[in-house]
Amino acid sequence: MVFRANDNxxxxxxxxxxxxVAAAGEVIDQVVGEVTGDGVPDKILLTxxxxxxxxxxxxxTLTIREGGSGREHVIRLPEPSGYNPRVLLADFTGSGxxxxxxxxxxxxSGAITYDDVYHYQNGKFxxxxxxEHFSERLKYSVDFLPGYKLRVTALNTRQAFxxxxxxxxxxxxxxxxxxxxxxxxxxxxxxxxxxxxxxVDTDRDGQYSLMAFQxxxxxxxxxxxxxxxxxxxxxxxxxxxxxxxxAINGM
Numbered sequence: 001m002v003f004r005a006n007d008n009x010x011x012x013x014x015x016x017x018x019x020x021v022a023a024a025g026e027v028i029d030q031v032v033g034e035v036t037g038d039g040v041p042d043k044i045l046l047t048x049x050x051x052x053x054x055x056x057x058x059x060x061t062l063t064i065r066e067g068g069s070g071r072e073h074v075i076r077l078p079e080p081s082g083y084n085p086r087v088l089l090a091d092f093t094g095s096g097x098x099x100x101x102x103x104x105x106x107x108x109s110g111a112i113t114y115d116d117v118y119h120y121q122n123g124k125f126x127x128x129x130x131x132e133h134f135s136e137r138l139k140y141s142v143d144f145l146p147g148y149k150l151r152v153t154a155l156n157t158r159q160a161f162x163x164x165x166x167x168x169x170x171x172x173x174x175x176x177x178x179x180x181x182x183x184x185x186x187x188x189x190x191x192x193x194x195x196x197x198x199x200v201d202t203d204r205d206g207q208y209s210l211m212a213f214q215x216x217x218x219x220x221x222x223x224x225x226x227x228x229x230x231x232x233x234x235x236x237x238x239x240x241x242x243x244x245x246x247a248i249n250g251m
Contacts, residue, residue, distance in 0.1 A: 025049045025059055033089040036120045037097045040068035044100060046085050060085050062102055062118070064125070078130055079114040083107045090199040090208040092128065093119050093234050099128070101199065110192040110221055117210075129210065129239065135193035140228060142189030142216060147181050148173060150189065150225060152216055152246055161246035163225070175219065189218040191228055202231065202242070209233040209242060216246065225249060 030045040048060040060082070062075040082104035089098035097120070104114040117129035139155040148166035153159070166173070176187050196213035214228045215221075226248035232239040 025061070028057060028060065029086045031087055031089055033098045034067075035064065035089065035098045035100055036066050036068070037095065038066075038068045040066075042067045044087055044089070046087050046102065048080075048085060055083050056107070057082065057085055057104075060104060062087070062100065064100070073125055075118065075125060077102060077104075077114075077116060078132065079104060079106075082114060088199065091206060092117060092199070092208050092210065093236075094207040095119070096206075100125075101197075103197065110215060111195040112193050113195060113197060115194060115197040128234065131194040131197060131212075134212070134239075135214070138214075138230070140191040140214075140216075142191060142218070144176055144183060144187040144189070144218070146177075146183055148177065150218065152189075152191070152228065154228070154244060157241070157244065159244060163246070163248055165225075187219070189216065189223075189225070191216050192221075195227075200231065207233075210239070213247075 025047040028046045028048045030043065032041050032043055034040065035042050035044065043065045045063045046060060047063060048057040050057055058081045060077055060080045062077060064073040066072070083106070085102070085104045088101040088103070090101060091097065092099045100118040102116045102118075106112040106114060113131060115129065115131035116127065118125040119128050120126070141153045141155060143151050143153070145151055145162070148164060149162055150165050151160055151162040176184060178184055192215040194212050195215050198211045199208040200211045201208050210232045212230050212232065216225045216228055217223050218225060226246060229245055229247050230241055231243040233242050
């Protein structure tokens, strides 16, 4: 199963002037690392406008200043507002130099994050990953089954994960089941979009994969059963799923 890069995204390659961006907002996060492949460290910044009396940040913009040439790149993010914006560097493509991972918390009840990966190639930054685009394409169904069971099915891979929920307590189960363990009526849960994305080097070869967490809930958001966890590796053309599992909360 492969998800390809979203080269046609409207914000994939937008350039501008670092000074004008910095003047319009303050630096929220910054790192130094080699992201253009010329062997010279580059400066990567996230700028934005803080909201008075709140941790909410608007107009978040990614800016890269090349250490060798001094050339400046300004990238408009698909989702430019949120909480705790941050930038991480890791080599996701195996190119030998770093790629840029931008992460922003949505602040909503599902703890959804906005995540984007950018890779420098042929003089410009290519948009390799967008969490919203990814979540829209990776589909799940969550079904309560007779006999006090919950089944999560990954519709893209047709893999199914079934757990016993008989320990959830009588008051909870009585909302769903008759005394004989049959369903009162069909009940479905849901899987959230990405609520955590982490670089992992599972092979310890210097090329990082993306580990995505998506919350699995039953009757409502707080009725959290665990997370669908998937690991994705760049294969030169798109993101290939390496592993997938249902990580459950203990009871």
